[in-house]
Amino acid sequence: MKMMKTLLTAATFLSASAVGSFAENLTLGELHPVTGPASFYGLVMSQTLKLRAEQTNEKGGLDVGGTKYTLSIATGDDQAQATKGVAALRKLMTDDVHFIFGPLASAVAPAVKPIIDKQTDLLQIIDGSIADGVVNGKNSFRVQASADTYNNAVLNYLTENKVKSVAVMTDRSHQGFVMSEKRMGESIEKAGVKVTGLEHFQIGDTDFSAQLTNLRASMPDALVLRGYPGEGALITKQAEALGFKGQIVWEMGAPPSTVMKNIPSAQMDGVTNCIPRMMADYVRLNVPNALKLQEEFKKKYGEDPGENASFSNDAFWILTTAMQKAGSIKAPDVAKALTEMKVTDVPNLIIQYQPYENGLLFKDGQANPPSACQVWKGESWQNPPGDKIEMTTKN
């Protein structure tokens, strides 16, 4: 019996080492700002991808068509700058990387688009940028929402709450918001809400009194802020100081820690944020895969995952599932699998994507994450009472 056990142990050990030694390497690239001012978004996305790759390797690697692949994530730090993003992408391509997650920054996505469009052996899944016109549905796909999904979240809020008039302030340097500004204004007017004023600011600005004074004069019921949380917090603070009494509606990914750097939490009470549902939202709604990622992320990195972790998590699972469905790691084969992929095909998704016709996950390369509004209470965003989510994925 003892001999039998020894033999079995030896056989198990040998087979395990055989899998290890025969596993091929597959490098997946990412374009995220892991340093620089946008790193508070990008680093979390990078960490999420690395966590998922490590976990896959611990389970023996990714099985594609009977071949086991050990995954590694090659990081291209684009620092949210166009030229650096192009250099980072070219470096990844030179290193024989054929699959790219990202970018996050809307300044980088259009800059790398001409390169990606020309490559037939390169496949991109955008998990951050909401810029217009950067997805082709051939070799570039996006799990992050489009700018219109962001805008529609606000529009729904305005109509559901019977807001009569609204003033809008947009960050002029935010490509996704600026390019969709006209469309959004038209949709709001069409829904019967009067747009009393449009103003702009820029990331890094600290004084918004001129724009706010101008907008306040038209007495809107609501003030919509579109941009980044640093400026959003300052504008909210200054609007209240200038005596604005209407509803303040944000339209931006806004981790509470970043918000509270620029405004006391008490002053944020009642501010509403209408955007696609993000990581913290799914955790509050007890979506099992979100809770799982939160626990694993916290265990590995000692902190909660940031807002965009859900998009990077899903991008990873969507890509690896497409590889398995295609039975190939050739970019065109995987791209074909993505175009045919259904929302229910992918395990471990956090975002509850609204399926397109026939249950498809992508239409012209764009996935359809749901949006909702959260209200600030205490020290973070909270789901409004009775908020529920329709589960569309395997959880």
Next chain:
Amino acid sequence: MKQEITFRWVIPAIVVLLAVIGIPFANDYLLYVATIIVLMSILAVSYDVLLGLTGYLSLAHGFLYGVGAYTTAYLTTNSGWGYWPALVASAVISGVMGTVIALVAFRTRGIYFAVLTLGIGLVGYQLFLVLEPITGGVGGFIGIPGLPSLPGFADAPQRNNLVIALLVLAVAYGASMLFLRSSIGAACLAVREDVVLAQSLGIRIGMARLCAFSFSAVFAGAAGSLFAAISNFVGPDDFSVMATGFQTVVYVVVGGMGTLWGPVLGAVLIVALPEILRGASTYAVFIYGLILLFFILFAPKGIAGFLLAAAKRMSRSGRVVISKEAEAR
């Protein structure tokens, strides 16, 4: 002085030699980084004609670089121009714009000149954002046609880009040398050393400064034009004061003002550094800051000054050895 003249030819020769040796073997990534280095070198060399020769610190050159890029983007994308006419038009329009800026800016001097051109740079950046029908606004231009292929480079667009950029750098460098040696160049040097003395000697300082500014603007526009065609995309972020506007000053200061070849080395160091440190990108900004501090505190004449001093020391010690050997005989 002798060493400086030698370096003025040796450095470009080394650049050309490295390019000739490296181009056939380099991968696309290295070729792209090398191309960006060459573009920044064009900007740096031409900017040195202004800062190095006249001593006037302009922060509007990021804007002028952008004018060249947007002109090419607009002409080749929306108006159907070929690249070469668009390159010339970009250089000319940027030059004209530079002349207009110079006419306004040279009413001031010293810190006021720098602040005024800073204002122009900031206004220019905002114009790129708000003039959406012409510039594409924050979304920029996508789909700008690439550079035309040179004979033998049709199948190697990255190599083609680098070769064309090197040719434009050669033109910029040669033209800068001619400018330096011309009577206007001499007048610029006189302006840098002592404006009042230059005026009292009857030197037309206004014309000299204007020519230097316009000259640098022409090549800033040409560099911008190349950037647009090589990237196939232009967006406003690349042309802000804190991006190219400030970086151009850094290339020249770190490289060595007034030498022409020093700023090329400055551009090589500053552009290549973040790429070399890509694996340790967290420390890249820290190291960048240290380099700036080092050059300002310990090598204020930049890399060029450092190399010249080293060459001087070597030639002196060489002479001492020779004379000792002679004494021994």
